Amino acid sequence: MNAPNSIAHLLPDVRQRPVPEAFLEALAARFGPEQLSTALAVREQHGRDESPFDVPPPTAVVFAQSTQDVADTVRLASEYEVPVIPYGAGSSLEGHLLAVQGGISLDVSRMNQVLSIDADDLTVTVQPGISRKTLNEAVKHTGLFFPIDPGADASIGGMCSTRASGTNAVRYGTMRENVLALQVVTPSGEVIRTGTRAKKSSAGYDLTRLYVGSEGTLGVITEVTLRLYPLPEAISAAICSFPSVEAAVRTVIQTIQLGVPIARVELIDAGTVACLNRYSKLTLREEPLLLMEFHGTPASVEEQAQTVQGIAREFGGQDFEWAVTPEERTRLWSARHNALFAGLQSRPGARPISTDTCVPISRLADCILETIAEVEASGIPYFLVGHVGDGNFHVGFLIDPNVPQERVLAEDLNHKLVARTLRMGGTCSGEHGVGLHKMGFLLEETGTSAVEVMRSIKRALDPKNIMNPGKIFSL
Amino acid sequence: MNAPNSIAHLLPDVRQRPVPEAFLEALAARFGPEQLSTALAVREQHGRDESPFDVPPPTAVVFAQSTQDVADTVRLASEYEVPVIPYGAGSSLEGHLLAVQGGISLDVSRMNQVLSIDADDLTVTVQPGISRKTLNEAVKHTGLFFPIDPGADASIGGMCSTRASGTNAVRYGTMRENVLALQVVTPSGEVIRTGTRAKKSSAGYDLTRLYVGSEGTLGVITEVTLRLYPLPEAISAAICSFPSVEAAVRTVIQTIQLGVPIARVELIDAGTVACLNRYSKLTLREEPLLLMEFHGTPASVEEQAQTVQGIAREFGGQDFEWAVTPEERTRLWSARHNALFAGLQSRPGARPISTDTCVPISRLADCILETIAEVEASGIPYFLVGHVGDGNFHVGFLIDPNVPQERVLAEDLNHKLVARTLRMGGTCSGEHGVGLHKMGFLLEETGTSAVEVMRSIKRALDPKNIMNPGKIFSL
Structure with missing residues (x-):
């Protein structure tokens, strides 16, 4: 490893704006100690996420319990020009929650109610603080489910804000496709609705899709109407091991090109399979594998699986191993979602x-193979998993935080991967968002x-730049 | 019929802005007679659409042949503060193309090339002037197709601008879901790209979805990257007649609620079936009917059709009549798409x-039945068709343009239907857009x-208000 040992150029631009005492007093008068905290532990908990940045915490945390609470907080913040950072579950990855310009955290996790289940319309309206697992528990009795699954038990508001997706997106789309309407508190404290419960609409600018993915920079999401789907009659999960990453990826490419409506198809590289075996007490063959799920009628699931098994065999894939019971399926998917923790366990600290x-x-195999070659050559420990049906994959570099050169090298590899991706017609972010990390x-x-153009929209809708400032782009 | 006999309150607010002679001279110097026309016939052709409004035509028409042509036109228009109205196929329905504030029409119909077919990625990049039928001819050899079908052979740029959908949307989504990226000339004449060819992205504000549905008010679309789909292995179209509109609609509701992936499901009411029989020389049973299409593997098509036939029988539906050959299917769908013309033929002039x-x-049956009762009571001739799988339907009022009371009555019925729709949680526009008519x-x-919020975005991105001004909302 041969790299500069300063990481200064990788750190966010921290410029904390003043938080007037009068503002804090006005907040205290409005909310009281049950809903307002300036305790260091609470502020620190709200001042970090899963990103690699350390930034001083927000000055205070407001725990909103209603849209009115949010509107009042934002109106006060606007009056005093204090930054407001919406907070859901704290599971974002790119520094979205960090108070780089100071200000307060607006925690909506207590706004976690299901407001209405409209099973006959396959829609549900929720508050933003509800987590996706809680939501799915709440709608289970209707025979419907909400498919978007980013792994973490994220809040629905946060998933809107980062335009999240995850393992089911190859079939069901992302938050972009599955949010029907929002209620949003604008930066001036007004409450608007961005859509209706109709499945489609051509009525004016698509404000729903503007707020989805805006990472809290344009307002605070206070209600979300989502699409639900009938629980498939049949679900089967299968594992298939391959002699190489390339063989696995080529199987996926052909599956997608044939139009097989596969519900999930995840790539896990051999090293990561080994980590998962140790972490989750599994006995998977330590080769690159695809973890798949098929949804449909029993006949259609059977047909899809046969088609994909046929393709896999052409590329040297093994016979599918099936996870038939819900418990087996849950165990496998939990293992997949624990890849991060399994990776971290492989390099303590x-x-x-x-x-x-x-x-x-079509470029996925080339992109992954060139990346693996480059990363292997660097010597940095890593894991690799991917929502490969969408062309999206994650390399997790496991760096020693006390060795700046590792951070620099990892970011350099990240940058090279982004450049490669852009050459191939792709995007720097499939699902995590920009935050601080990808500006x-x-x-x-x-x-x-x-x-x-994005900056013009931001300036127009948030002229005082109070909503999660310093994220996505600089002004 | 008992209504005021003035339609003044229904007419658009026409306030033509000056078009300086120097601007026209600069255009002429840049483009020459091959690409610039001030002939009255050309201007009149570009100054109307399928809407019921009569507005003076634009001052000139520029025929752009490249993104550079568009950028140069917009830059000149910005300099002289002259309105620019993008024009594709002229098939919009709500007054989108009318020069209510004067200015010029920017015709992109000569920008009709396929720029790249990326069959392995299921994407295609086209110029905005290509029509959807031409596009589908161009990609046919790849085994892929572009599903969005609004009936008219609209331009792809226009379909983006109105967020169009149509008969296939119940399965494949609308333009909202099927545009991956755009190239746009902004109101200052800059050329931007709003996305990549990746299937999903969380990289910044969703500018693609902001321009899709913005009806030419934020810029001119100059390239479009679309999703394509594998042509289904099997396609079957079926007709099913029902004893009542309610029975047909309840069949659809249950089909959707069960999650059957039906590709098309259109309602045609009995009177409209009679019109279609006369217009298209068909012999359909003159009862409310559903026109359906199933896509998939042969087994899955069979399974879907059996499920829906079972549901239909419960509601008194007849046995399905099948259209098996491509020619028979085309004949049926053409007939459906000719509903407007068939309706017009039934009341000449x-x-x-x-x-x-x-x-x-879930509210579709109530909405349609209440509407039919109200329309029947009014005595205005009408036809009724609907993309009922999406909850979207169209009542076409056939008014005598020489009888103002009919226009007033029809608009009053339209308004009552919108009010009913909003009470039921729906939207005033499923797919046609706002234009002048629905502001x-x-x-x-x-x-x-x-x-x-929409106005703020418009003002920020188009401070001189030159892009299709006076549409969607007033400023």
């Missing part, structure tokens, strides 16, 4: 830096003029 | 006013504050 690129499916990558991807 | 509401599926409805639907 390490801190992860995750990539999030997404390429057109440079976004500029490389879209160019200055497109980011300038 | 009539002009249509179309509604476009979309409700959550009031949009305000009723979203409220002033949400429209104010």
Whole structure:
């Protein structure tokens, strides 16, 4: 490893704005100690996420219990020009929650109610603080489910804000496709609705999709109407081991190109399988594998599985091993979702830096193979998993936080992967969002003029720059 | 019929802005007679669409042949503060193309090339002037197709601009779901890209979805990257007649609630079936009918059809009649798409006013039945068709343009239908867009504050208000 030993150029631009005492007093008068905390532990908990950055915590945390609470908080913040950082479950990965310009954290996790289940319309309306698992428990009795599964038990509001997706997106789409409407508190404290419960609409600008993925920079999401889906009559999960990553990826590419409506198809590389075996007490063959799920009628699930098994065999894949019971399936998917923790266990004390690129499916094998070669050559420990049906994969670099050169090297590899992805027609972020970490990558991807359009929108809707300032792009 | 005999309150607010001679001279110097026309016939052709409004035509028409042509035109228009109205196929329905504030029409129909077919990625990149039928001819040899079918052979750029959908949307989504990326000329004449060819992305604000549905008010679309789908192995179309509209609609509701992946399901009411029989020389049973299409493997198509036939029987539906060959299917779908013309033939000299509401599926039967009762009581001739799988249906009022009371009555019925739709949680526009016709409805639907957010975006991105001004909302 041969790299500069300063990470200064990788750190966010921290410029804390003043938080007037009068503002804190006004908050205290409005909320009282049950809903307002300035305790260091609470502030620190709200001042970090799963990103690799250390930034001073927010000055205070407001625990909103209603849209009115949110509107009142934002109105006060606007009056005193204090930054407001919406907070759901704290599971974001790119520094979205960090108070780089100071201000307060607005925690909506107590706004966690299901407001209405409209099973006949396959929709549900929830508050933003509800987690996706809680939501699925709440709608289970209707025979419906909400498919988007980023792994972490994220809040629905947070999933909207980062335009999250995850393992089921190959079939069901991302938050982009599955949010029907939002209630949003604007930066001036007004409450708006961005849509209806109709499945489609051509009524004006698509404000729903503007707020989805805006990472808290344009307002606070206070209600979300989501699409639900009938629980499939049949679900089967299968594992298939391959002689190489390339063989696995080529199987996926052909599956997608044939139009097989596979519900999940995840790649796990051999080293990561070994970590998972140790972490989750599994006995998977330590080769690259695909973890798949098929949804449909029994006949259609059977047909899909046969098609994919046929493709896999052409590329040297093993016979599918089936996880038939819900318990077996849950165990496998939990193991997949624990890849991060399994990776971390393999290098105690390490801190992860995750990539999030997404390429057109035909370039996926090239992109992954070139990346693996480069990462192997670097000597940095890593794990590799991917929502490969979408062309999206994550390399998790496991760096020693006390060795700056490792951080620099990992970020350099990340940057090279992004450059490769852009050459291949892809994006720097498949699902994690930009936050602080990818502001440079976004500029490389879209160019200055497109980011300038985003900036114009931000300035128009948030002229005082109070909503999660310093994220996505600089102003 | 008992209504005021003035339609003044229904007409658009026409305030033509000056078009300086120097601007026209600069255009002429840049483009020459091959690409610039001030002939009255050309201007009149570009100054109307399928809407019921009569507005003076634009001052000139520029025929762009490249992104550079578009950028140069917009830059000149910005310099002289002249309105620019992008024009594709002229098939929009709500007054989108009308020069209510004067200015020029920017015709992109010569920008009709396929720029790249990336069959392995299931994507295609085209210029905006290509029509959907031409696009489908161009990609046919790859075994892929572009599913969005609004009936008219609209331009792809126009379909982006109105967030179009149509008969296939119940399975494949709308333009919202199927545009991956755009190239756009901004109101200052800059060229930006809004996305990549990756299937999903969390990289910054979703500019693609902001421009999709913005009806030419934020810029000119100059390239479009679309998703394609494998042509289904099997396609079957079926017709099923029902004893009542309610029986047909309840069959659809249950089909959707069961999660059957039906590709198309259109309702045609009995009177409209009679019109279609006469217009398209068909011999359909003159009862309410569903026209359906199933896509998939042969086994899955069979399974879907059996499920829906079973549901239909419960509601008194007849045995399905099948259209098996591509020619038979085309004949049926052409007939469906000719409903407007068939309706017009039934009342020679009539002009249509179309509604476009979309409700959550559980309310569809109530919404249609209440509407039919109200329309029948009014005595205005009408036809009724619907993309009922999405909750979207159209009543076409066939009014005598020489009888103002009919226009007033039809608009009053339209307004009552919108009010009913909003009470039921739906939207005033499923797929046609707002244009001039629904500006009031949009305000009723979203409220002033949400429209104010749209206005802020418009003002920020188009400070001189040159891009298709006076549409969607007033400033």
